[in-house]
Amino acid sequence: MKMHQNKIACKECGLILKKPKADHTHQFTCPRCKACVYKFGQDYETIILMTLTSLILFFPSITLPLLTLKIFELEQTTTLIETVFIFFDNGYIGVSIFITLIGIVIPFLMLLLILFILIPLKNGSSHKKVSGFFKLYEYLLEWQMAEVYLLSIFVSIIKLNKMATLHVETGLYFFCAFLVFMFITINFFNPYDIWNKNEV
Amino acid sequence: MKYDTDKNLLLVVCTHCGSIFNKKHTICTNCNSTMTQRKKHAFIKTLCFTLISIIFFIPANVLPMMHVTTLGTVDSSTIFDGILYFIDSKSYGIAAVIFIASIMVPIFKLMVLLFLLFVVYFKKTQFARTAIKYFRIIHFIGKWSMIDIFVVALMIVIVQFGHLTSISAGAAAPSFTVVVIMTILATQSFDTRLLWDEE
Structure with a gap:
């Protein structure tokens, strides 16, 4: 109609x-x-491949140590996943939930959503079935701020370097790689192709 | 010159999948989304979000952003103190980034939002092309003003040495978060098609 x-x-x-x-x-x-x-946009196979790469990079980037900070004889190593728990212990619950959401959870969720959209489509599902995921993806696009998070890590490194001795650990490199791949994936993926495909 | 817009031709466009229907349809047959010709209450929503962020912008800049406690002495600093700190320690690049992201960008965003509301309210369609250009700019740079919040949050997490040194967030942090969220919501609820509507 x-x-x-x-x-x-x-x-x-x-x-x-x-x-x-x-x-x-x-x-x-x-x-x-x-x-x-x-x-x-790029074809679905390329996007799925890029998404899987970024998802694999995601896990080491949150579990490996990010930074080691040394003041006098005290040493402290931080991973991204620890940052979440420390916030809760200190009582900044509102701000912490928000920051963890837009910095870490939403980028991860968006990559999962790309898979949830594209894999059923490749297996011959109808467009209507995945449109819910697609709407959520479209909405989250404005709330993902992983690249801002990365830049803020660099700013705090420079800020803390004046206070104490800092060592950059492997987790930060993985996080950078994860963000680069995620950025490429999101820019290559054109969700509107879902609607165009059946008209060609 | 009269353009063929969806409003003039009595059509409704599905903003999700781009299908076009006659005005009486409310649900897109292609993707099941609900359709309206213009976003509902777009003007008043944008106005409210803008006003809230203007109000919260003042405490965000006046109150301290973070408290650094070193051996019992508390050192509080506002956003601007943070910038001055970077200038003093000769990190001009970082100082510029923080200044642009947390002071210039929010003010610019609020000004653009007020300009958009002005264009829509007084039907100044001759400014529509300029307005949409600025709308796209604030849409793109909007999230970068979160950087200062992230920095404070990360510093709190990384520096946890009990009585020796610890950092806690000041009252400006939640206010600034509110400013950024509200400006993002304002751009999200704004309907750019209103800029071109003549009646």
Whole structure:
């Protein structure tokens, strides 16, 4: 019962455009507001591969030690997963839940969601079944701040270097690698391809 | 010049999958999402979130961000003190990052949000193209103002030496978090199509 098959709308300014006869390998922008109306993404196999790589990198990056801090004779090693527990012990529950969510949990969840969207689609499920995951993914896209988290780790390293002796441990390198792969995955994945595929 | 928008042609667009229907449809047959021609209460929501973040912006900058306790003496510092600290210790790059992320970006975001609301409320469609350009900028840079919160949080976690040295968060940390969350919610609830609507 689709009413307007040959038309396409710009989601940012509401302009109704004629659907161009281009294949799904070119991107085009809205003539009025210059928003990207269609952007092409990589094929599903590449995305699944990249997602799995980032997921594998995720586990060492949260469990391996991130930093070692030394003041006089006292030494302290921190891992990302410990940061969560220390917050709870100190009573900053609201802020801590929020920070852990947007810094660690949401990036991880988004990668899982990509798998939940793409694997059923590859196995021939219908688009309607995965649209719930897709809506959640679209919503979380604005709340993932892993790259900000990484930069803040560097800022606090510089800040703490004045106070004490710091050693960067392997966990930080894994975390960097994880973020690079996640960033590439999210940018390569174009969720709107799910809707375009059945029209080609 | 009259453009063919969804409102003029009495159509409704599914913001999720991009299908177009006649105005009487409320549920997209393609992906089962509910559809409305414009986001509901977009103007008033954006206005409220903007006002809340303006109010919280003052304590976020005046009150101390963190307390550093070294051998019993407490040293409190605001966001601006943190920047001055980096300038004193000659880390100009970091000072610039913190200054841009936690002072310039929030002020710029609030100004842009007020400009967007002005354009929508007074139907200044000739500014729509400029407005959407700035909307995209604040949409992109929005999350970077979280950096100071993350830094304080990480410092608290890493520096735990009991009585020797410990760091705790000041009252500015939750206020600043509220400012950032509210500006993100404001950009999220804003409907850019309103900028072009003439009636």
